[in-house]
Amino acid sequence: MFTPGKALLAVLALAAPLLVACGDDAGGNANELRLWHYEGPDSAMGKAWDAAIEEFEDTHPGVTVKFEAKGFEQIQKSAQMVLNSDEAPDLMEYNKGNATAGLLSKQGLLTDMSAEVTERGWDKLLSPSLQTTCKYDERGVMGGDKWVGVPNYAEYTMAYYNKDLFAQHGVEIPETFDDLVAAMDKFVAAGVTPLSMGGKEYPAQQLLYQLALSKADTEWVDNLQQYKGDVDFHDEAWTYGAETFADWVRKGYLGKDSAGIDAESMGVAFMSGKFPIMMSGSWWYGRVQSTVKFDWDTALFPGSDLALGSSGNIWVVPEGSENKELAYDFIDITMKKANQELLGNSGGIPVAADPAAITDEKSKHLIEDYQTLVDRDGLAYYPDWPAPGYYDVLVSATQKLINGSASPDEVLDELAGPYEENLANVGG
Amino acid sequence: MTRRLVVGVLAILAVLTLFPFLLVLLNAFKSPGDYTTGGPLALPDALYFQGIVDFWVRVDFGQKLVNSTVIAGSVAVLAVLVSVLTAYALGIGRVKGRLWIVAVFLLANLMPQEALVYPLYFLTKEVDLYDTRLAVIIIFTAIQAAFGTYLLSSVLSTFPREIVEAARIDGANRWQVLWRVVVPISWPTLSVLLVFFFIWTWNEFFLPMIMLVSNDNQTVPVALGVLQGQRLMDATAQSASALLGIIPAVVFFLIFQRTLTRGIAVGAVK
Numbered sequence: 001m002f003t004p005g006k007a008l009l010a011v012l013a014l015a016a017p018l019l020v021a022c023g024d025d026a027g028g029n030a031n032e033l034r035l036w037h038y039e040g041p042d043s044a045m046g047k048a049w050d051a052a053i054e055e056f057e058d059t060h061p062g063v064t065v066k067f068e069a070k071g072f073e074q075i076q077k078s079a080q081m082v083l084n085s086d087e088a089p090d091l092m093e094y095n096k097g098n099a100t101a102g103l104l105s106k107q108g109l110l111t112d113m114s115a116e117v118t119e120r121g122w123d124k125l126l127s128p129s130l131q132t133t134c135k136y137d138e139r140g141v142m143g144g145d146k147w148v149g150v151p152n153y154a155e156y157t158m159a160y161y162n163k164d165l166f167a168q169h170g171v172e173i174p175e176t177f178d179d180l181v182a183a184m185d186k187f188v189a190a191g192v193t194p195l196s197m198g199g200k201e202y203p204a205q206q207l208l209y210q211l212a213l214s215k216a217d218t219e220w221v222d223n224l225q226q227y228k229g230d231v232d233f234h235d236e237a238w239t240y241g242a243e244t245f246a247d248w249v250r251k252g253y254l255g256k257d258s259a260g261i262d263a264e265s266m267g268v269a270f271m272s273g274k275f276p277i278m279m280s281g282s283w284w285y286g287r288v289q290s291t292v293k294f295d296w297d298t299a300l301f302p303g304s305d306l307a308l309g310s311s312g313n314i315w316v317v318p319e320g321s322e323n324k325e326l327a328y329d330f331i332d333i334t335m336k337k338a339n340q341e342l343l344g345n346s347g348g349i350p351v352a353a354d355p356a357a358i359t360d361e362k363s364k365h366l367i368e369d370y371q372t373l374v375d376r377d378g379l380a381y382y383p384d385w386p387a388p389g390y391y392d393v394l395v396s397a398t399q400k401l402i403n404g405s406a407s408p409d410e411v412l413d414e415l416a417g418p419y420e421e422n423l424a425n426v427g428g
Numbered sequence: 429m430t431r432r433l434v435v436g437v438l439a440i441l442a443v444l445t446l447f448p449f450l451l452v453l454l455n456a457f458k459s460p461g462d463y464t465t466g467g468p469l470a471l472p473d474a475l476y477f478q479g480i481v482d483f484w485v486r487v488d489f490g491q492k493l494v495n496s497t498v499i500a501g502s503v504a505v506l507a508v509l510v511s512v513l514t515a516y517a518l519g520i521g522r523v524k525g526r527l528w529i530v531a532v533f534l535l536a537n538l539m540p541q542e543a544l545v546y547p548l549y550f551l552t553k554e555v556d557l558y559d560t561r562l563a564v565i566i567i568f569t570a571i572q573a574a575f576g577t578y579l580l581s582s583v584l585s586t587f588p589r590e591i592v593e594a595a596r597i598d599g600a601n602r603w604q605v606l607w608r609v610v611v612p613i614s615w616p617t618l619s620v621l622l623v624f625f626f627i628w629t630w631n632e633f634f635l636p637m638i639m640l641v642s643n644d645n646q647t648v649p650v651a652l653g654v655l656q657g658q659r660l661m662d663a664t665a666q667s668a669s670a671l672l673g674i675i676p677a678v679v680f681f682l683i684f685q686r687t688l689t690r691g692i693a694v695g696a697v698k
Binding site for chain 2: 283
């Protein structure tokens with residue numbers, strides 16, 4: 001008769017010990033380095049950092065590394081709260097930029113590691129454009145004087161070419177910007193859409209920015225990204241970028257339907273051999289290398305000294321870390337030649353490796369192009385960096401360019417608004 | 429004729445509902461190369477189990493299953509218990525101003541979780557429960573019980589007064605009326621609530637992600653988030669993980685489907 005009530009009590013009785021067991025807690029420990037990052041185990045960084053963990057444990061007998069693989073979104077959403085509690089790790093990978101590392105540094109949650117950087121000589125390994133994203137001022141704006149993090153890899157965007165499709169249609173791999181336009185014309189004439197594009201996410205805005213960059217210089221980039229001077233969204237570079245983009249849409253270089261395509265589908269479409277060209281970042285490189293069956297090549301965007309790119313994510317040491325010295329030792333291992341070369345040979349872009357030491361042909365090409373770019377100080381960061389929420393503004397603006405629902409001039413106005421609003425807030 | 433039409437429409441709807449699940453099933457057993465060449469809709473060239481195995485090992489999925497089961501199970505039981513007690517007072521006890529009390533309870537349910545995050549974060553830190561499963565259990569017991577109270581109190585307000593009065597005349601006190609009369613008769617409703625609470629809590633993502641910092645404490649949906657990279661996602665690995673994530677909830681539902689019908693049958697005989 002009373003079974004339901006009894007059953008409920010029985011279940012509760014079963015659950016009670018489990019509940020009590022939930023209260024246990026992991027605290028800090030002097031013989032443990034708590035490390036968090038969110039790179040996949042098969043990525044270049046994942047492989048190199050795994051090796052670094054092994055080396056760290058060999059060189060620090062008695063100390064274990066407690067590594068936890070995190071999701072990108074979890075770190076993005078909860079980093080501020082975690083770092084403000086006693087659950088903070090000793091060392092973690094974090095996004096560079098004003099809205100992420102800059103913000104946490106402004107709130108005093110990240111350790112200022114300037115002294116450590118000069119003492120261990122990391123500043124000599126990093127080129128000036130990489131250092132920009134490591135150093136923040138008291139407003140949390142990058143390019144300051146306080147070292148908040150250190151990257152051990154870099155990234156940049158380039159053109160990916162499907163050589164089989166080029167050969168099949170009798171088109172030469174382009175060397176100059178005019179070659180590129182001529183090649184795309186030939187593909188269009190043959191009924192092939194030349195560019196794989198994703199207007200729903202970052203790829204379209206990166207192309208727009210890349211086109212603008214081909215008429216810009218480093219001063220223009222500094223003004224835009226670090227608020228060092230006047231920014232005019234109707235200047236030569238931006239106007240050229242927006243108009244060329246609209247022109248490319250008109251000529252059919254990129255599909256009208258690409259406004260609704262996300263980055264993943266863009267990459268998959270290129271890798272399955274449907275498009276001859278993709279303009280995107282080095283983060284695709286390893287995946288293209290391991291999955292693509294056709295003959296392919298990459299090159300820097302033709303006719304532009306500047307390209308999108310920056311340091312990779314940075315190592316940061318939370319202010320609440322109890323083992324800062326161990327954390328610095330770990331960073332040091334990832335900056336050393338051996339680990340940098342492993343990163344390079346796994347398809348990543350090391351910040352301080354000798355290209356001659358890279359044995360894998362494809363990886364070597366990737367790193368040589370990167371060196372060329374760095375040597376001419378050509379890393380121009382990303383268009384969504386200057387203002388919080390700017391990513392969505394750019395997505396909507398480029399979608400309008402693809403759909404043809406706004407003129408290049410109107411689109412540039414749309415970009416100028418939120419930028420200037422943010423500028424007023426930063427007080428630049 | 430109309431019968432066939434209805435069956436046809438239902439079949440189409442069933443396929444539409446099952447389509448995402450089928451897609452997950454299809455891609456979970458594909459190798460990444462296969463996915464790139466064939467796209468998401470093609471049948472796999474060969475069955476590929478490595479995606480599932482890799483994911484299981486990478487996130488220590490067994491531990492996540494235990495965490496999710498403990499959290500969702502405790503929340504389901506505790507929230508039903510709390511709901512019964514509050515709804516007894518509101519629905520049968522006819523407390524003064526019960527409409528307002530129910531409205532306040534409902535408010536807790538309507539609040540977006542994003543608005544709750546900061547207060548909850550500071551509270552859990554204050555009582556040293558941040559990054560514990562217990563914190564998540566307490567939070568979701570409160571949230572689910574709010575809905576349970578709302579639902580049960582309106583169910584119990586239509587509870588036949590004669591039965592309660594007959595029990596009181598037989599000498600039962602309030603406590604006995606609750607446990608020996610009200611709970612057994614409303615058992616079917618309670619078990620439906622139990623199942624819902626379990627599945628809802630199982631699928632929660634946002635608050636567990638914020639509250640459970642250590643990987644050892646994380647739940648299944650949070651573990652699935654590990655695969656979503658900054659710029660890249662691995663569609664096959666995600667399908668494999670989604671499949672692993674769906675299966676426990678489906679299994680739970682299938683098991684309790686039977687007890688549900690039994691519960692309803694018992695109620696009917698009475």
